[in-house]
Amino acid sequence: MHLTKSIFSRDPLPRTLPTQESMQSIAEELQGYIKDCIIQSRVYGYKEKIAKRDYHNISLTQNMLRVLSTQACKYPELLDRSLTFKSIVAGNWWRNQHHIAVRGCPGYLLCTPQPLTPFADKNEVRSTLNNPGQDLGPVSPIIDMSEYQIEPNITYGFHPGSPYPYPHTLFIVDRKTKSRPTSQMLSHGIMYSHAILRAVALNVLKMEVGQELKDHPLAMNTIMTNGRMFAFIYYQLNTLNLEDDDGLKNLVWIKHTVPLFGKVKKKEGVIRFGQECWQLWLSTIINGIDLQNISEEYRTMQQLYNHESDQKMKAVA
């Protein structure tokens, strides 16, 4: 948090996320399919005795996205996105006389043609001026980091002029068999999301290092899993000036250790399905889509279906 000059927001979750009432119809329709995805990844998707984290983690995330895409006939904007599997993220910045760099292929990146609406208002962004930031004490922020000689590149995997330039969500999938503490995973998510948004601001919006994004702050989501537990990070970039502790700060919303399910058994199926996790996951991915704007094709198809079913009922009667 200190290295990216970011602070926690007052609200536990951003207000611009779609509410439960607006998503109710979709959530009820797809809940059964999601449970089938879980059973497939944990029980039937492998030949060995136990499901390895490599298999069930990746298959779960991909299948959940496919299940959501079945709603594309209703909301065609769901398919107007690009999903990249190995986006190379590279970023570097100066923070209190330390030159910090981020490198890696964190996971799947979902991009959209338009940027996400910022999670926080202008008033909340202005109130970060008074916040002094995190106080680490005598412990230095680069204590466990190592020095490398690298080229100072700033990219997020896309050339300029791509049709889907703005990142929407980043899926970080934990593939290590040893369970890692959530703090490590969260730090991954914060650093990578900051690096991606920084690259967008510098390459796409053509901003300069040290500038503040007052009028058009950038926002993105990250979802991290280890197969059962999910963590959600919502990051908003307000400044590119990280050398000092003054000025605007970036905002972070975090919700971690949210289980999607308790156990999975062959006969009984999914035990203790996590409604909260499912609702959060849906709201992060549907964020940006107008749920009231249903396509005309879907409406005509619905009318036709009803008309046909009425005729058949009459014939039977």
Add this chain to the structure above:
Amino acid sequence: VNQLAMASKFRFGAILSSKLDYNFIHSAAPLQNRAIVEKKNIFKKLKHGKVRIGGRDGTGRKSVGCRGGGHKRLYRLIDFVRAPLVESGPKTAPLPVDIVKSKVLAIEYDPNRSARIAQVADMKRKYILAPIGLEAGDIITASRGPPTSLADIQRGDAYPLQHLPIGTIVHNIELVPGKGGQLVRSAGTSAQIIRKEKGEVRRLNTHGTYVTRPGKVVVIRMPSGTDRPINADCMGTVGRLSNENHKHRILGKAGRMRWLGWRPRMKKKFVVKVR
């Protein structure tokens, strides 16, 4: 390689850098592990393997009896120096003195000593000897200069003995300034400052030899009860060492001594002296 030359290397390395990049490994390394320490100059991790000596010396013959076996141990690198020694020559200007502030992260077990150790972090992660009452989250200071005020001195802080008030309880006391703490390092032990006076003081010369010169001396009462004069520039850590019930433990069986690396010891009347 001589231990004296090692100490001299450390000392002048500290003068050149005068910052926190000192190599505390050269301070008070146990005799058994000298070979391992000399090979690797810079350690990335704080633990490394330890060769079990079994009481044998460099020739391979037994020099100390009743040693051998025992559970395998990893050696933890302990910072006995706490703050690097910075001395300027007679013709140069005085160099600034560093104040090292660090935060305690956790208190851990060390199989190589009776006291507990504390993992501490400032610019790097380090281990120090843990005094009684030290907890995770505490902030401790160390410097070769005087403290900001005598009321700010807490357990775990390390200062030169001349700057500590008479009557303070200290541990991990140096004998030669800059070398690292050598006295009072066992569990539950502590020494007390009795008086300050002038006398003969032992120091390291530029050539790496010991030299006695007149200087300030601090007299300390050791755990055995004897009074010992020590160079006033030597560092001491405030407080009494942890694990004070170490001497009251009951081993219970002979096998527990064997786990600790002690072989059976014969009674004196049965020992035959070979002429």
